[in-house]
Amino acid sequence: MRPKSYYLKLRERFTPKKIRCIIIAESPPCSEKYFYDDNGSSTESLFIAFMKMIRFKVKSNTKKPGLEEFKKKGFLLLDASYEPINCLPEGSERDNKVKIGFSDLLPDLKNKKIPILLIKKNVCVLLNPILTSLGFDVINKGKIIPFPSNGNQIRFHKITSHLFKKRKFI
DSSP states (O other): OOHHHHHHHHHHOOOOSSSSSSEEEOOOOOOOOOOOOOSSSOOOOOHHHHHHHTTTOOSSSSSSHHHHHHHHEEEEESSSSSSSSSTOTTHHHHHHHHHHHHHHHHOOOOEEESSSESSSSSHHHHHHHHHTTTTTTTTTOOOOOOOSOOOHHOOOOOOOOHHHHHHHOO
C-alpha cells in the first residue's frame, strides 16, 4: 500500500488552477492503476469514462494528454479515502474507511461553491447527506452514479453527461 503523499504528488501535476467541478470517487484501486498516474494505460475504465465524458478522443497509449485536457477543463478527481479499499468486500468495513477518510478529504473542498459530483454507490450514499448539510453543491443530489466498469459504463456516461450538460461543463 502506498502512502497518501504518493497519490497527492501524482494528482498535484494535474490539478487545475481554476476548479470548475470536483469529482469524488471511493479510493485509489488496489491494482495501483491510479487515475492520475500518467504512466498508466489509457484503457483504464475510469480514465476512459472521464475522457468520454469530457469528449476527449484518446489517441495514444499514454494518459498524459487526457489528464492535461481534464485539468484544462477544470476538473479535479479526489478520493474519499486514500487507502485502496476496492479489494475489500462491499459493506461496513469499506464504508467505515470512506467515513474515516472524509476528515482528510474536507480540507481539499475549500470552496463550497465548487460543484461536486459523487461517484460509486457507497460514496453517494455516505457523503451526499454530509456534504449537503455542510452547504456543498452536490450536483447529483443523492442520485447514485455507478463506477464505470462491470457493465455500468453506459449508465455512468448517461447520468454524468446529463448532469454535466445541465451545468454547462461540456
